[in-house]
Amino acid sequence: MKWIATFLLRLAGWRITHGMPEGISKAVIIMAPHTSNWDFVIGRLGFVTRGVKPKTIIKKESFFFPLGIILKALGAIPMDRGFSAGTIKKVTALIDKSDEFFLIITPEGTRKLVRSWKKGFYFLAEQANVPIIMGFLDYRTKTGGMGPVIYPSGNYEEDLKKIEEFYKDKQAFYPENFNLSPENLKKRETRQ
Numbered sequence: 431m432k433w434i435a436t437f438l439l440r441l442a443g444w445r446i447t448h449g450m451p452e453g454i455s456k457a458v459i460i461m462a463p464h465t466s467n468w469d470f471v472i473g474r475l476g477f478v479t480r481g482v483k484p485k486t487i488i489k490k491e492s493f494f495f496p497l498g499i500i501l502k503a504l505g506a507i508p509m510d511r512g513f514s515a516g517t518i519k520k521v522t523a524l525i526d527k528s529d530e531f532f533l534i535i536t537p538e539g540t541r542k543l544v545r546s547w548k549k550g551f552y553f554l555a556e557q558a559n560v561p562i563i564m565g566f567l568d569y570r571t572k573t574g575g576m577g578p579v580i581y582p583s584g585n586y587e588e589d590l591k592k593i594e595e596f597y598k599d600k601q602a603f604y605p606e607n608f609n610l611s612p613e614n615l616k617k618r619e620t621r622q
Contacts, residue, residue, distance in 0.1 A: 435478035446476045448575030451563065456531045458555040459484060459576070460593070461565040463602030464536040469567055473534070474504070476567075476574045484532040487521065518550065522558040534565070543607045549586060556582040564593060570601035 439446065461473055477484055483505055490508035493501060498508075507524070509517050525531045533554070537547035555562045564577035577596050583589055594610040602608035 432479055432481065435475040439472070439475050439479065442472070442572075444472055444476075444572045444574065446479050446575050447573045448577060449480045450482055450532075450576055451579050454561060454563070454579065455529065456525055456558070456560045457533075457563045457579075458551050458558070458560060459532055459534045459563045459565045460537050460551050461534055461567070462537060462597050463567070463600055463608040464538050465541050465605075465607040466603035467541070468603055469536075469541075472567055472574060473565070482532055484534045485524075486534050487517070518554050518557050521554055525558045525560060531560075532563075538608075541604075541607065543609055545609070547590075547610065552582060552586055552589065556584065562589075562593075564596050566597065566600050568600045569603050 461469065463469075485505045485507055487509050488501055488506040490510060492498070493506075493508045501508075507521070509520065521533065525533070535551040535554070537549075537551050538544050539548045551562065562580045562582065564580070565575070566577050567574040578592075580589055580592060597610060600608075
């Protein structure tokens with residue numbers, strides 16, 4: 431399966447430049463930018479080339495027959511809508527029970543422009559005592575992979591600055607829909 435995924439990515443002009451960091455068996459992987467359904471396809475192929483079987487949280491309403499079978503095969507975990515304290519508790523229990531667990535979260539929460547990222551990824555990593563790996567797709571260079579690893583310090587604002595620094599030069603499929611923080615959005619609106 432790896433060679434098929436590698437072939438498809440190369441055919442589309444993509445390269446996965448950075449694999450999973452050594453020595454990490456459990457993590458929250460944030461994937462950004464996320465502005466297109468192509469992000470899922472390219473990202474999934476990238477994980478296959480690296481032999482990583484990530485999990486994703488999907489609203490439980492999507493798990494109807496036959497889609498539910500496909501979603502579960504792709505590592506989807508059914509959950510209630512919203513990223514509540516209950517969701518964090520359930521996912522933390524899944525992480526604790528597993529020897530290897532990589533959960534992909536798109537902090538933007540949607541493919542549309544958002545004012546700021548959702549914080550659930552951070553609180554989940556903090557609660558589960560796992561690192562955050564910065565996964566990326568850069569449509570300008572057609573490269574993707576795993577970037578730096580951050581261990582939540584408990585200071586969300588300071589850690590988010592480090593995360594934003596990494597993503598600031600990554601180009602989305604729809605660049606106009608990618609935003610890191612309210613401050614960045616204000617700067618963009620001022621320039622227009």
